[in-house]
Structure formats: C-alpha cells, structure tokens
Amino acid sequence: MGQTVIKVNQQTLNQIKKHYEANKMNKQPPHTVFAAKQNGCTITAYKSGKVMFQGSSHAEEASLWDVNPQPKKTQKTNSNQSLEVLKQDHIGSDEAGTGDYFGPITVSAVYATERQQALLRELGVKDSKSMNDNTIASIVKDILKTEIIYSTVTLNNEKYNQLKEKKWSQVRMKAWMHHHAIQHVLNKLETTTPNGIVIDQFCEPKVYYNNIKASNDTPHQNITFLTKAESQSTCVAAASMLARYRFVQEMDRLSSLVGFKLQKGASNKVDQQIKRIINSKGEPYLNEIGKVHFGNTQKAKRLR
Known part of the structure; x- marks a missing residue:
C-alpha cells in the first residue's frame, strides 16, 4: 500500500482536521491528533505535525495541502x-x-x-x-x-x-x-x-x-x-x-422532497435518516440530496 508523509504547521493541521471531520475514524492511534478515511485513503495526523496518507489515492490527497509554507x-x-x-x-x-x-x-x-x-x-x-x-x-x-x-x-x-x-x-x-x-x-x-x-x-x-x-x-x-x-x-x-x-x-427544499426535516451536519441522526431514505426511495436517490462519499452512507447501510 502506497503512502505519502508531509509535515505541516499547526494552522494547516487544523484545516486538514476540519476538512476530513465528516469521515473521522472511531479508533485513533497513539500520539495522533485524528485519523480519517476518505476516497480510499487513510489520513493519520500526528501531534508532531506529520500527516500520513495511505492508500490508492495517497498522492492526490497529500497534494491538496501545501507542504512548503511561506517564510x-x-x-x-x-x-x-x-x-x-x-x-x-x-x-x-x-x-x-x-x-x-x-x-x-x-x-x-x-x-x-x-x-x-x-x-x-x-x-x-x-x-x-x-x-x-x-x-x-x-x-x-x-x-x-x-x-x-x-x-x-x-x-x-x-x-x-x-x-x-x-x-x-x-x-x-x-x-x-x-x-x-x-x-x-x-x-x-x-x-x-x-x-x-x-x-x-x-x-x-x-x-x-x-x-x-x-x-x-x-x-x-x-x-x-x-x-x-x-x-x-x-x-x-x-x-x-x-x-x-x-x-x-x-x-x-430537500426536506419537502423527502417528506421530513433533514438533519444538518453528519451525526448519527443523519445515519438514521439516510437509512430511512434508502428504505423508502432507494440508495440511488441519495445522489440527489446528499454527499454520498461521506462515511455516513456506509454507516447507514450497516444499520438494522
């Protein structure tokens, strides 16, 4: 599995954390700030400022962040x-x-x-x-x-x-x-x-x-x-x-289409609403109302 490691300042680290917040992983390795998974890539940020990107899209994800801050x-x-x-x-x-x-x-x-x-x-x-x-x-x-x-x-x-x-x-x-x-x-x-x-x-x-x-x-x-x-x-x-x-x-407007008030954010309540929509309208309908790459989609599909 390929990987890319970059070193960033605290400001960029905070931005990276915010960017991947919706796909944050439940288990966090020792000495890390956060860990997330998106687009087939696992992102692990360490307290030292190092951020490791692992997976098929590691180079693409790492390229989103400037590794050479201005003086x-x-x-x-x-x-x-x-x-x-x-x-x-x-x-x-x-x-x-x-x-x-x-x-x-x-x-x-x-x-x-x-x-x-x-x-x-x-x-x-x-x-x-x-x-x-x-x-x-x-x-x-x-x-x-x-x-x-x-x-x-x-x-x-x-x-x-x-x-x-x-x-x-x-x-x-x-x-x-x-x-x-x-x-x-x-x-x-x-x-x-x-x-x-x-x-x-x-x-x-x-x-x-x-x-x-x-x-x-x-x-x-x-x-x-x-x-x-x-x-x-x-x-x-x-x-x-x-x-x-x-x-x-x-x-x-989207809430009126699905027939109930959609939850903002990306919480567990959102997972439950996604499951409700899949059951009533089918999974393809999510493309019209949601950001389907968020981890919520897979979480909702595992709900019973």
Whole structure:
C-alpha cells in the first residue's frame, strides 16, 4: 500500500482536521491528533505535525495541502496588507454546507464600501457562528434591501457527486466556487476596482491557486487569505450569512422532497435518516440530496 508523509504547521493541521471531520475514524492511534478515511485513503495526523496518507489515492490527497509554507517574513507582510484592506472597500467570500451530509455547498461573495460596511454592522452583520438560522435569515433579509453587490454560487448534490467521481476534492470544488462567486461580483462592479479580495481561508494559498489553474481559470489578483475572516471582515461576515441562508433554503427544499426535516451536519441522526431514505426511495436517490462519499452512507447501510 502506497503512502505519502508531509509535515505541516499547526494552522494547516487544523484545516486538514476540519476538512476530513465528516469521515473521522472511531479508533485513533497513539500520539495522533485524528485519523480519517476518505476516497480510499487513510489520513493519520500526528501531534508532531506529520500527516500520513495511505492508500490508492495517497498522492492526490497529500497534494491538496501545501507542504512548503511561506517564510515568516512573507506572512507578516501579508498580515499587514490584510489589516489595510479590511479598512477599505473590498470583496469578501465564504462558504456553507461543506461538513453537512445533506444539502449543497454554497459560496457567497460580497462587495461593500466603507459606508456600506458600517451599515451592515448596524444591521447586525458579524461573525454568525453564535447565531441560529432564524436570526441569520432575519438579518439577511435586511442585507438584501441594501445596495451591496453580491453573488451566491450553489453546487447541488448531483453535480457534487459527479465531480467526486471525477476525483475532484472538496477543496478543489470550494476553490472553483469562490473563484466564480468573486468573478460574478467583479462583473457586476464593471468599472469599479475593489481594493482587495478577502477569502475565509480553507486551504493554503498555493493549494487554492493550483486548483484554480487546474480548472483552466486564471486566479484573481490581490487576494488575502485569513483564518476566521468572518470575525475580521464585515464583507466576509455578510458573505458567510448569505451562504448559510442559501444553504438553509436548499435544506428546506430537500426536506419537502423527502417528506421530513433533514438533519444538518453528519451525526448519527443523519445515519438514521439516510437509512430511512434508502428504505423508502432507494440508495440511488441519495445522489440527489446528499454527499454520498461521506462515511455516513456506509454507516447507514450497516444499520438494522
């Protein structure tokens, strides 16, 4: 069995852990942070920062993560630039639905001037992690009454599963979606050039750019990648809320199709709902409403 071992910093290790959370294995070897299995590949992350990829797709999975972080000097410069762009008009983008078995991935991009950002904050736009979906929906309805320019890209489950069969990673899908959501906003701006673009960081910049190029697109310039960007950029916070709002709308639509309220996330309750759907509509139906490569599918099939 082939394997690839890489060494990453703590920030990247946290991103890798988040990325594979849905397929986390129950048994965790000693001295490890986590272990997961996805796309026929076993991913084992150690406290030392080493991550081992084993299986037929080990090279592909390992290539998703930048093994050569930028020097500290470059990171410091990028940080200073980030602080400056946050004070100016800029585009911010974020996504929702990546860790949920049911429902699509949604990405939103928002452009707002300094004045508009102040208005958004007055409307309640901020890091939405502490808000419930009803509160987010209420604020988003107010956001949509403003003159901000935005775009939302939705990747439905059927297309998502087709891309997975073509060996697209979720990171590549998200990069592609962020790129196009941002491009749609830039098209709407026409002659206006934003001072920068801020993306809530879900992978190393090099990985992001490589994935855009792999889709035969040209990456945008002047992008700042920030972890927890929704707590620093009002534009990203607004984008996060819009993406969540759109995701919840789709979840409600899918729930009406199956006849009961679908559970968000990837818990044991989701396994039980998958089993219920398989029994009533057949396993192929999951392609239309779920991310079938998640470990939940196999867990549900083992339920009695």
